[in-house]
Amino acid sequence: MIDDDVDTTSDDGRDETPNERSDRNWSELMQEFRVLQTGTQIMAGFLLTLPFQQRFAELGPFDHVLYLCLVIFAVLVTLLALAPVMLHRILFGERAKAQLVHAASAILILCLIAASLLFVGIVLFVFDFVVSPTAGIWAGGAVAVLVLLLWTVGPRLLRNARDRAAHASPTTNASKT
Numbered sequence: 092m093i094d095d096d097v098d099t100t101s102d103d104g105r106d107e108t109p110n111e112r113s114d115r116n117w118s119e120l121m122q123e124f125r126v127l128q129t130g131t132q133i134m135a136g137f138l139l140t141l142p143f144q145q146r147f148a149e150l151g152p153f154d155h156v157l158y159l160c161l162v163i164f165a166v167l168v169t170l171l172a173l174a175p176v177m178l179h180r181i182l183f184g185e186r187a188k189a190q191l192v193h194a195a196s197a198i199l200i201l202c203l204i205a206a207s208l209l210f211v212g213i214v215l216f217v218f219d220f221v222v223s224p225t226a227g228i229w230a231g232g233a234v235a236v237l238v239l240l241l242w243t244v245g246p247r248l249l250r251n252a253r254d255r256a257a258h259a260s261p262t263t264n265a266s267k268t
Contacts, residue, residue: 117192121195124175134213135165158216172198174198178194179191211234214227214231
């Protein structure tokens, strides 16, 4: 007998209700946000201390603008990372978990994009100031290439590995994450 509350439309081998799936996905998203918040909070703290350093006055106009852009990205990532918590608190008890999961997933992608730009900018900023503007461009460009590879090649490799495993063992369902 099949329970009507169990999600049988998924092919990932899990017997869970839509509410259980939403709860699991919400927990996974919150853990991903925790990881993101730690790194970006450290970067934001680093950025906020810079104007109080003596050598900050040595920065040229480009570096001042770049610095302010980095502060804006750090604040953007921090606020975006707090948004799902705020949404959850406001909508708590209104049976909107599936919608919260969907919104939090989209917000997390935006956070990761903004954090990627933040890290590229920080490397550009530091190398520009410590070594030279040319070194800053090269170092920032290298990090940008790494980010693009992680966002494009990494998922492609994982999908290919999943597909190869599925073809090698067609009776085993690969877990969706």
